Each structure stands twice: as C-alpha cells, then as structure tokens.
Amino acid sequence: MDVLSSLGDGFTIAITWQNLGLAFVGCFLGTIIGALPGLGPSNGVAILIPLAFTLGLPATPALILLTSVYYGAMYGGRISSILLNIPGDEPAMMTTLDGHPMALKGQAGEALAISGLASFVGSFFATWGLVFLAPQLVKVALLFGPAEYFALFALAFATLGGLASRNQAKAALAATFGLAIAMIGVDGQTGVPRLSFGEVHLYDGIDFLVAIVGLFALSEVFVFLEHRKPGEDGAPRPALGRVIPPAGMVRSCLGAMSRSTVVGFIAGVLPGAGASLGSFLAYGLEKKIAGNAETFGSGDPRGVAAPEAGNNAAAGGALVPMLALGVPGSGTTAVLLAMLLALNITPGPLLFAKNPDVVWGLIAALFIANVMLLLMNIPLVGLFVRVLMVPTRYLMPTVAMVSFVGIYGISGSTFDLMVMIVFGVIGWVLRKMDVPLVPVILGILLGNQMEVNLRRELTISNGDWTALVHSPLAIALWLVAVAGFLAPLLVGRYLRPRSASPIADEANSGD
Amino acid sequence: MSDRILGGVCVALAIFYVWAATQIRLSFISDPVGPRTFPIIVGILFGLSGLVLMLRPDPDPAWPNAGRLAEIAAAVILLAGYASLLPRFGFVATTAVTAGFLSWRLGARPAAAAFAGLAISVGIYVVFHLVLGLSLARGPWGF
Numbered sequence: 013m014d015v016l017s018s019l020g021d022g023f024t025i026a027i028t029w030q031n032l033g034l035a036f037v038g039c040f041l042g043t044i045i046g047a048l049p050g051l052g053p054s055n056g057v058a059i060l061i062p063l064a065f066t067l068g069l070p071a072t073p074a075l076i077l078l079t080s081v082y083y084g085a086m087y088g089g090r091i092s093s094i095l096l097n098i099p100g101d102e103p104a105m106m107t108t109l110d111g112h113p114m115a116l117k118g119q120a121g122e123a124l125a126i127s128g129l130a131s132f133v134g135s136f137f138a139t140w141g142l143v144f145l146a147p148q149l150v151k152v153a154l155l156f157g158p159a160e161y162f163a164l165f166a167l168a169f170a171t172l173g174g175l176a177s178r179n180q181a182k183a184a185l186a187a188t189f190g191l192a193i194a195m196i197g198v199d200g201q202t203g204v205p206r207l208s209f210g211e212v213h214l215y216d217g218i219d220f221l222v223a224i225v226g227l228f229a230l231s232e233v234f235v236f237l238e239h240r241k242p243g244e245d246g247a248p249r250p251a252l253g254r255v256i257p258p259a260g261m262v263r264s265c266l267g268a269m270s271r272s273t274v275v276g277f278i279a280g281v282l283p284g285a286g287a288s289l290g291s292f293l294a295y296g297l298e299k300k301i302a303g304n305a306e307t308f309g310s311g312d313p314r315g316v317a318a319p320e321a322g323n324n325a326a327a328g329g330a331l332v333p334m335l336a337l338g339v340p341g342s343g344t345t346a347v348l349l350a351m352l353l354a355l356n357i358t359p360g361p362l363l364f365a366k367n368p369d370v371v372w373g374l375i376a377a378l379f380i381a382n383v384m385l386l387l388m389n390i391p392l393v394g395l396f397v398r399v400l401m402v403p404t405r406y407l408m409p410t411v412a413m414v415s416f417v418g419i420y421g422i423s424g425s426t427f428d429l430m431v432m433i434v435f436g437v438i439g440w441v442l443r444k445m446d447v448p449l450v451p452v453i454l455g456i457l458l459g460n461q462m463e464v465n466l467r468r469e470l471t472i473s474n475g476d477w478t479a480l481v482h483s484p485l486a487i488a489l490w491l492v493a494v495a496g497f498l499a500p501l502l503v504g505r506y507l508r509p510r511s512a513s514p515i516a517d518e519a520n521s522g523d
Numbered sequence: 524m525s526d527r528i529l530g531g532v533c534v535a536l537a538i539f540y541v542w543a544a545t546q547i548r549l550s551f552i553s554d555p556v557g558p559r560t561f562p563i564i565v566g567i568l569f570g571l572s573g574l575v576l577m578l579r580p581d582p583d584p585a586w587p588n589a590g591r592l593a594e595i596a597a598a599v600i601l602l603a604g605y606a607s608l609l610p611r612f613g614f615v616a617t618t619a620v621t622a623g624f625l626s627w628r629l630g631a632r633p634a635a636a637a638f639a640g641l642a643i644s645v646g647i648y649v650v651f652h653l654v655l656g657l658s659l660a661r662g663p664w665g666f
Contacts, residue, residue, distance in 0.1 A: 066657055181575035185533060188569035192540055195565060199558040202550040206558055207543050230602075233625070237594050238587045240630050405629035406639050409622040412602070413643055416618075420609065421657050429606035437599060444584045445529055463561040467554050475555030 015147055022372025025072060026380060034069075034077040035377055039384045042084020044399050048407060049092050050236060052101030053085035053327075053344040054450075055228035059411065061351045062221050062418030071355045072370050076377040078351055079331075082344055083135055083378065086287065086327045087385050090127045090320055091396055095120060103287035103323035106295040110308060110315030117311050121255040121393075126265055126313050127320040128389040129257070132382060133269045134321035138277045138328025139378045142335075145281065146364075146371075149336035153361040158469035159480050163489035165462040168339040171283045171496035172346075172451055180501060182447045190455015191462070193218055200460065201467060213427045220350050220456045222419055222428050226435025227442075227449050228347070229415045234440040236408045255393060257313075265317040268298045276322035280329020283496075286342030287326040294322025328378070335359050335371060339458075343450040350457055526580030530573040537570030594628055601625070613662015614652075619644035 025031075045056030057078055064074045089104030094111035107127060114123035156164065169187040196207045197217025208214035272294035279290035298318040299308045308315045330341035331348075338360035340346040352359050357370060364371055389396075419432050442449060466480075473479030481487050544562035587595075605621040623640020627633055648666065651657040659666075 063651070063657070067655055179576075179581055181572050181579065182581075184568065185572035185576060188565055188572055189533075191565045192562070192569055195544075195562040199547075202553050202558050204548045204550050204558055206547050206562065207540070209543075234595050234598065237598055237625075237628060238591050240594075240628075403630075405626050405631045405636075406643070408629055409625035409639065410643050410647075412625060413618050413622050413647055416602075416605070416609075417614075417647060417651055417657070417659065420660065421651075424658070424660075426606050426610065429609070430603060433599060433602050433606065436602075440595070441529075444586070445525060446581065446584065447529075459565075466561060467556040470556045471554045 015143060018368060018372045019143055019376060021368070022374070022376035023379075025369050025373035026076065026376035031073055031076050031373075031377065032380065034073050035080045035381050036384060038077045038080025039084040039381050039388060042081035042086075043088035043091075043385065043388065043396055044084075045081065046085030046088025046104075047091040047100045047396050047400050048088075048402070049096070049098045049100055050232055050404060050408070051411065052089070053082050054347050055232055055411075056085050057081055057344060057347045057351070058224045058228040059415055059418060061347065061354060062225065062422050063414075064351070065221070065354050066418065066421035071352075071357055071367075072373045074355060075348075075351065075370065075374050076381075078348060079374060079378060080381040080384075082348065083324075083327060083381050084385055085344075086135065086324045087128065087131045087389050088396065089323070090131065090316075091124065091393065092400055094123045094127065094316070095397060095400070103291050103326070104319075105288070106291045106319035106322075107316060109295070109319075110310070110312050113309070113311035114313070114316060119311065122257045122261065123311075123313070123316050124393050125255050125257045125390055126261060127316045128386065128393070129262065130265065130269050130272070130317035130320040131324040131389070132386040134273045134276055134324030134326075135328050135385075136379070136382050137270075137273045138280065138325040139375065139382065141277045141281075141325075142328050142332050142378075143375060146332050146336045149332060150361040150364045153337050155485065156361075157483070158465040158472070159482060159486045160489060161465040162462060162469060162480060163486045163493065164337065164339055165458050165465070167489050167493035167496065168283050168454065168458070169451060170493040172340075172342075172454055178446060180497065182445070183451055186442070186447050186449065187451035187455050190452040190457075191459040192455075193223065193452075194456050194459025195463070200464070213425070217460075218431060218456070219422070219428060220453070221354060221422060222432045223435050223456050224347060224350055224453055225415045225419055226432040227439035227452060229411055230432060230436030231439030231443060233408050233412045234436060235443065236404055238440075240405075255390060261313050265314050267301075268314040268318045269321040271297060271301070272318040272321035273325040276325030277329040279322070280326030280341060281332045283333055283339060283341050286330060287323040287344075290326025290329070291319035291323035294318045331378075335363065335374075336361065338363075338461075340454065343453070346450055346453050346457060350453070353457065524580070525583045525586070527577050530576030530578075530580070533573030534570050534577065537566050537573060540569065541566035598625065598628065609660045611662065613664060613666055614659040615644050615648050615666045616662060616664075617660075618647065 045051045046053065060078060060081060064077055085101060089100040090107045092098050092100040093104040093107040094115050097108050097112040099105040099108055111123050196214055198205050198215050205215055275294045275297055276290035279293055295318050298314050302308060302314060330345045334340040334345040334349055338358060340349045416429060419428055439449060469479055481490060541563055544559055544566055547559050549557060601621060601624055605617055609617050619640045622643040623637050626639040627636035631639060652659050
C-alpha cells in the first residue's frame with residue numbers, strides 16, 4: 013500500500029527532536045487554549061500563526077506546531093465544560109449537558125478521563141480516515157479545471173455560511189464582505205491597483221493574518237469588556253475525584269465512542285459542518301439509541317463520551333477537504349489554511365504530489381500529537397484545571413498584547429495594527445448581530461483564487477460565461493452549492509444546537 | 524431594528540463599492556473578464572444580502588448600555604493609541620500601560636492591574652524577545 017509507505021516516510025520526517033518538541037508544546041498550549049473559556053481553537057490558532065511565522069519556522073514544523081494546538085484545543089474544550097459548565101469552545105457545548113452533572117455528583121475526574129479517552133478514540137480513528145480518504149479525494153480533485161474550482165469555492169461559501177448560520181442573508185453578507193475585502197490591492201493579472209484609493213499601504217491588499225487576528229482574537233477582548241461583572245473572581249476549584257475511570261464505565265461507552273467517531277468524521281468532512289455539528293449529531297444519536305432518555309442530561313458517561321468522540325473526529329475529518337481540495341470544512345481549518353498560505357503552500361491536489369513531505373509529515377505528527385494528548389490529558393488534568401482558574405481580567409489583556417506582538421512582528425507597521433483594531437471592532441459588531449465570522453475569513457482567504465479561476469476559465473473559453481457549467485462535474489458542484497445554501501431554510505432548526513448561554517455562543521462563534 | 528441599520532449600511536457600502544469598482548483603471552492588455560467584473564459581482568451580491576437583511580430583520584440582540592459602550596470605545600482608543608505610540612516609546616513601557624489599563628477595566632483593582640500590566644509586558648518581552656528572538660518595537664531606552 014503506497015499510502016502506508018507514504019505515512020512511514022511521514023513518520024521519519026516528524027520524528028526529530030525539534031518536531032517532537034514542537035508537537036509537545038503545541039499539545040500543551042492547545043489544551044490550555046481549549047480549556048480557557050473565551051479562547052477556542054480558531055482564535056488560539058489565529059494568535060499563534062503570526063508568531064510561528066515571524067519565528068521563521070519552516071513549513072513542516074510550523075504546521076506540526078499549529079495542528080497540535082488545533083487537536084489540543086479540541087481535547088481541552090471539555091475541561092471547562094465539565095468542571096464549570098462553561099464550554100471552553102463551541103464544539104464542547106454538548107459536553108456540558110452530561111459532563112457537568114457528573115462533576116456535581118463527585119465524578120469530575122471520571123468524566124474528564126472518559127472524555128479524554130473518547131477524544132483520543134475520535135481523533136485517532138479520524139486521522140486514519142484522513143490517511144485513506146484524502147488521497148482518494150485528491151484523485152477526484154485532479155480532474156478539476158478552473159470552472160470546477162470556481163464552483164467548488166461557491167459550494168464552500170454556500171455550505172459553510174449556510175449550515176452554520178441561523179440566517180442565510182447574514183451568511184451571504186459575511187461571505188461577500190470577505191470577498192470584497194480580498195479584492196483590495198493590486199490585481200495580480202493586469203497589475204492595476206484596485207479599490208485602494210491611492211493608499212500605498214493598501215496596494216498589497218489587506219493581509220489576511222491581520223484580519224483574522226482582529227476578527228477572532230481582538231474582538232474577544234471587546235466581548236469580555238462588554239460582559240464584565242463587577243467583582244468577578246475565578247470560580248472555586250471543584251474537586252476532581254479519581255481520574256481513572258472504572259473499566260465497566262469504559263466498556264459501556266465503547267459503543268457510543270465508535271458510533272460517534274463515524275458520525276463526527278462524516279460531519280467534519282462535509283464542508284461547512286465542522287466540529288460543533290459533529291458533537292451535536294453524535295450526542296443526539298446516542299440519546300436515541302439509549303432509549304431511556306432520563307439518564308441523559310443528568311450525568312450519563314455515554315453523554316460525555318459521545319460528543320467528545322464526535323467533535324474530535326470531526327476535527328480530523330475537517331482536515332480532509334482542507335488538505336485535499338484547499339477548501340476548509342470549518343472555522344479552525346480556515347485558519348489553518350491561512351497558515352499554509354502564509355507559508356506559501358497552496359493546499360490542494362498538487363500539494364500531495366509536490367510536497368508529500370509536508371502532508372505526510374503533518375499527518376504523522378497528528379498521530380504523535382494524539383498519543384501525547386492522551387498521556388497529557390489523563391494524568392495531568394489537574395494541572396490544566398489550575399490554569400483554568402486564571403481570571404479573565406489577566407487573561408484577556410495578555411491575549412490582546414500577544415495579538416499585537418504577532419502582527420507587529422510580521423510587518424512592523426502601525427498601519428497593520430490599526431487595521432487589526434478596525435477588524436476587532438467589526439468582529440465584535442458582527443458577533444453581536446449574529447453574523448458568522450468564518451465566511452468572512454474564508455472570503456478574504458479564497459477571494460483571489462476564486463477570481464483567478466473564474467478569469468482563467470473565461471480566458472480559455474474566450475469570454476463565454478456558459479463555460480462555467482460546461483462539465484457534469486461543475487454542474488453537480490453548483491447543484492450541491494445551491495442545495496447546501498437552501499437546505500438550512502428547511503431543516504436548519506434540526507441541525508443547530510440551541511445555545512445554553514448567550515455569552516458562550518458569542519464568545520465562541522469562531523468555529 | 525439593528526439588522527435594518529446593518530443592512531442599510533451594507534447597501535450603502537455596496538453601492539459605493541460597485542461605483543469604486545467601475546472606476547478601476549483598465550490596463551492596455553487584459554483578459555476577457557478584466558479586473559472590474561468580479562468586484563462588481565461581489566459588490567452586487569453584498570448589496571442584495573444587505574437588502575434582504577433590511578427587509579427581513581431578526582429580533583434585536585441585547586445591546587450593552589451606554590456605560591459599557593463607552594468602555595469598549597475607550598478600549599478602542601487606548602489600543603489605537605498603543606499602536607501609534609509603540610514605535611516611539613518601545614514595547615515594554617507602552618505594553619505595560621495598555622495591558623494594565625485593560626486589566627483594570629476588566630475588573631482588577633488598580634494596584635493589581637498595574638502589577639499585572641507590568642508582569643504581562645515583561646513576561647512577553649522575556650519569552651518572545653529574549654528567548655524566542657522575535658523583534659519587538661525598540662524604544663528610546665532600547666526595550
């Protein structure tokens with residue numbers, strides 16, 4: 013099997029002291045980022061990208077660091093869900109339903125352990141899914157011409173905005189806003205400046221890293237300023253209890269874990285669904301299978317295992333379209349895409365042919381990160397619990413300052429910092445208005461490629477616009493795009509978990 | 524009502540954007556599509572989404588009261604001031620003041636906030652500059 017031999021090569025790339033060290037640091041930071049309410053995978057990775065970039069890390073180590081953070085954040089989100097009843101990030105929302113009742117019953121340690129194990133099962137098997145599915149998808153993607161890519165981008169916008177949003181108009185508004193920003197700067201094909209109004213700083217366009225850090229990280233600070241309650245202190249530290257779950261509990265959860273892994277992985281691969289949907293569907297399915305719904309919601313271990321396996325499997329699944337097609341399946345993978353683009357690596361089918369070392373090194377690193385995370389998360393969970401107690405009044409200023417350091421490090425330009433602040437304010441307003449941020453990011457990231465593909469196709473066809481739907485593949489992609497955009501109008505209510513607390517919803521709209 | 528205002532602002536922005544896109548200079552060589560078309564399409568879709576939002580708004584979100592809005596405005600002004608003074612006074616001093624102020628506004632007592640500001644600033648300086656070698660803004664005192 014050449015997939016396995018490629019994976020073997022990947023391991024030889026990933027297993028160096030430097031890469032193992034980066035994976036370790038990434039896992040550790042990621043777990044903390046995931047656990048802290050207000051910092052989720054997308055804004056955590058967003059803050060770290062400019063730093064990894066300015067530190068001058070080569071592509072493979074930088075990716076290993078950031079994907080370890082990404083996987084780590086998926087593990088970490090459960091900690092505050094269980095102990096504080098506040099989801100550490102949005103995908104961990106479903107974990108509060110049974111996790112916190114377990115903690116109240118004095119089973120916090122067991123809940124953390126079983127969810128850690130479920131996270132491992134979910135992401136481990138999802139990474140195997142990635143290994144086998146991504147190369148298959150690459151084979152399909154090699155058939156794509158510019159028209160198909162243009163349709164694929166449209167599909168990404170339609171579904172990413174569509175499924176994740178309550179209001180299609182707002183999703184469309186967000187996507188077109190992002191695309192509109194992407195158009196600013198010198199046109200790559202004719203060399204004329206566009207929409208930059210004579211401002212030299214705008215000739216290069218707006219750096220997507222500046223926009224991402226502003227929208228995701230800085231807006232968070234404003235959300236916390238808005239919601240501060242006077243005299244608020246860190247919550248009291250709950251007792252952990254035993255951190256090794258009884259074998260019987262593990263056995264009773266195995267079925268839930270394996271089913272949730274499958275459900276989560278599929279949800280992750282589908283564009284636009286992402287980890288939140290993965291955990292939501294997994295929880296719903298287990299509740300239905302269990303039949304006696306009373307134990308669910310009052311501390312059933314299966315209700316902890318299912319959403320955690322689901323969201324971690326979805327995190328792995330979301331990497332499939334991101335790596336194979338260059339089209340991310342969730343908010344955080346959109347941020348990882350930004351990372352790749354910043355390193356001058358264009359994901360997509362050619363990545364597998366031209367930079368197999370990057371792809372397979374990354375995948376091998378995911379396996380390593382997973383094992384590290386399991387080892388870290390079961391015995392060391394007490395340490396993370398202590399970090400969780402850092403009050404936001406010290407955490408948020410740190411987040412803001414690190415954001416500034418990262419962006420200043422890239423360009424050393426005050427203008428970029430100002431643009432970042434503007435994006436921070438825009439991000440806050442959009443969150444308040446329930447406009448999803450992910451399509452904005454995706455628009456900024458993919459806008460230029462989308463236009464290039466459109467113009468390439470029309471150059472080939474000599475200006476004939478019907479060329480955009482000349483192949484069955486393109487037509488199929490357009491149909492899926494339209495269906496994906498319209499479907500939530502009909503069934504959206506069933507696909508979106510209702511948020512328990514508005515602040516968690518607002519604070520975590522990143523993923 | 525909020526959605527109607529947002530929609531209206533977006534429609535106005537979209538009209539301006541499409542107008543600005545029609546003003547893009549054309550170069551003497553060009554592909555069949557040219558540099559104007561895609562921005563115009565995007566602008567029109569942006570305007571249409573804004574229009575839908577105006578006509579079919581969601582219920583209003585809970586806006587913070589005037590005091591809270593002032594907090595956020597103050598933070599924005601502070602951060603803008605930070606960004607412009609950073610090259611002049613260097614990283615450590617400006618960051619200590621900014622982080623301290625934010626920490627105070629997020630609920631720390633003044634003395635604790637001042638200490639937190641200093642700790643955050645020096646902490647970042649040590650970790651990112653001294654250990655990781657990232658270049659930070661150098662002020663008149665070299666840090």
